[in-house]
Amino acid sequence: MNHTAALSLPTDNLTQTSTIEAGYTSPVITDSGMPTLELLIEPDGDLDSAFVAYDRNGNTWLTVSGWLFEFSPDLPAAAAP
Numbered sequence: 001m002n003h004t005a006a007l008s009l010p011t012d013n014l015t016q017t018s019t020i021e022a023g024y025t026s027p028v029i030t031d032s033g034m035p036t037l038e039l040l041i042e043p044d045g046d047l048d049s050a051f052v053a054y055d056r057n058g059n060t061w062l063t064v065s066g067w068l069f070e071f072s073p074d075l076p077a078a079a080a081p
Contacts, residue, residue: 025040038057049066
């Protein structure tokens with residue numbers, strides 16, 4: 001996958017919907033002792049490498065060093081136990 005192409009997506013009118021349409025469909029929450037990030041990532045992404053993710057709170061693209069974080073799925077409230 002060419003992550004440079006993902007980083008060059010237009011930032012005008014960038015929405016979660018357009019990000020999902022670009023293939024970033026897996027919502028996750030990160031934990032590393034730093035502020036928590038709520039991200040959208042590619043479903044088949046390697047979380048132990050550097051990868052591109054969409055920050056749902058900041059509405060921006062990030063390059064994430066996956067080995068620095070623990071990830072958990074962000075389940076909708078209805079699906080949570």
